[in-house]
Amino acid sequence: MKKILVLAKVCVANHFLKELAKFKDSTKEYIIVCQDDINFKHSFTHIKIDPTNAARLKNYVNNNLELVYLLFDNDLDTRLAYDAIRLIDKRVRIVVLSNNKEYENDSFCTLINQEEMTTNHLIDILPNMPMIARDIGLGIGEIMQVFVPVGSIYANKHINAIAQEFYKIALIYRDNEIILPKPDTQILANDELVLVGDPNILNLMFSRIKGQVGQFPSPYGDSICVVIDMKIDENIDNLINTALLLHAKSNSSRLIFYVVNPTINKDLEKLKKLKRKTIIVHIKYEDISVNNVVLEFCNMYSGLFITSKEIFKKNIATFYDSSMPVLKIGTIDFAKLNTIACIGSGSLRVENLTSTLLDISLILNLNAKMMYFDNANPVSDDLIEHINMQSQFFNKNLELVEYKSKNPLLELKFNPYIIHCLGFEKHIIKTNTLKYLSNDFSKLYEILDDNYQLFIPIV
Structure with missing residues (x-):
């Protein structure tokens, strides 16, 4: 025994x-x-x-x-x-x-860890926090329980009317009973849904079910981090102004500047004057790398990185490992942007970008566009349904533009007033001379060096 x-x-x-x-x-x-x-x-x-x-x-x-x-x-x-x-x-x-x-x-x-378990349980009870299964499976948020409030767009919807490509509604709890959902099962207000799937997608689904929009940089965090290297950054003033505007309009609770290789100039003086309750400026007079600065931020906070193309190129692997979104700034004034867009094709799935894209378009009052280019695979009914559902949820039109012959990258390259939104996937950090023969547009992000680009982590 x-x-x-x-x-x-x-x-x-x-x-x-x-x-x-x-x-x-x-x-x-x-x-x-x-x-x-x-x-x-x-x-x-x-x-x-x-x-x-x-x-x-x-x-x-x-x-x-x-x-x-x-x-x-x-x-x-x-x-x-x-x-x-x-x-x-x-x-x-x-x-x-x-x-x-x-x-x-x-x-x-x-x-x-008793303190951690107690804290997690207290956090799970908060009305605007998802309840995550921490002791089952990987424990990284791939199993989530969500309450459907009155007025949610998911209330009164049938299961078969909800696209579930990257996740599944596994269970419904209603009046202390378990319901195994079928295609014709209807979701009601006050139901508890058990969702299973990609943690990033589940976080977005939580926001949708709760009716929360305009929450960026959530669900990635609540802080904005600006990394500045005065030795190589050419347009520090634009970095500062971009960060200040995004902090003012977004749901971020703090804006943190990290300055390495500081040089006495007007940009440094401007940064010193920014310090206030929600804005922190760390000037690193000691010899420290950008890589260590990124790790320092990741150990204490989470949210969005803002950086120049020079810093991004040199430290792309470190930014990728952070699993946080990165905004690479362009050459024009951030306030002059008018559109945020992503590029899709039959082989490139962009459904998990559109929620973030629309959320940012609401915050910054930008037009939202999906640029579709694939001669071999026309726009599918599923993609059209997805776009319609997203537009309805955010109450914001996501324009679908299909390109028959002209490469949409060229339109982006010669239009600096568009933010290019793309998935931050592992293959784009690899050096590969053959990538210019690829039809995966994320591999060709360097063509848009002078554009604003938002890299969204994809699990």
Whole structure:
């Protein structure tokens, strides 16, 4: 019979032990090692010894041991008990209740961070936050539960009327009952939907279901980071003005400037005068790379990067690894932009860009356009349906323009008043001389070096 060993203090594990006592599991033997009395009825074996004593524990650890729990209220007892078990058995699976991340290096150890679990649960209860399954699957947001409020565009819709290419509505909870959705199942206000799929898409779906628009840089974060290298950046004033305008019009809570290789000039003086409650200016007088600056921001915040074409080219792999969107500035004044557009084709799926594109078009009062170019594959009915649905949700027209012969990249190249929105995918960071023969327009982003370009991370 397999054994489950629990090393604990009753004051910490009392509730867990009471629940354990209710189990009727005849396939396992439960052994509780603690020096305290257990004052409730139970069927498990209680060993009243010091749970941190390796010599005495050795009698209870053998080949039949399947799992060990360490449930203490201080780091010293946890460390002593952990070391004791590892002296006896190097590979037995251990569950540790601790906030100390040092146990993460043990591949046979599961760390339960009580503060993190409590915080996550409190966050999940917030009305405008998605509830994410953190202990199932990858735990990165690929399973999400969303409440459908009254007035949502998803209320009263049938399942078969909702495009679900990058995600699925797996379950519906209604009046404390589980509904397995069928094509003709109707979603009602106050339903709870369980969504499964690409985490980026689920975040966008959460915003749609809740009726939240004009939230950019959400769902990627709430901060804007501007990276400036005074040694190589040619138009710092445009970087500053772009960031200030976007911060003023977007839903960002803070604007952070990072300045490396500072030089005494009018741009530096302008930056110094910007400091206020929601604007932070970090001037890096020490020798530090842009790569380290990006990592510093990622460790503390999340949101949108704004940078020049020079910085973007030199650090594209680092920006890609951040999994955050990047706005590469163009040559004209940001305030003069009039359109935001993406390019689509039969082989290039852009459905997961259109929500961000429309959100930004609302914030900046820009026209929104999808430029379709693929002689071999005409515009599909699914794409038309997707565009109509997006336009309806955002109450903003997403214009679909089909190009029969003229390459839309050329229109963008000679029209600096359009922001080019594209997927930030891994293949675009690779150097490949054959990319100019490709019909994947994202690989040809460098043709638009002087245009504003918004790179959206794609999982």
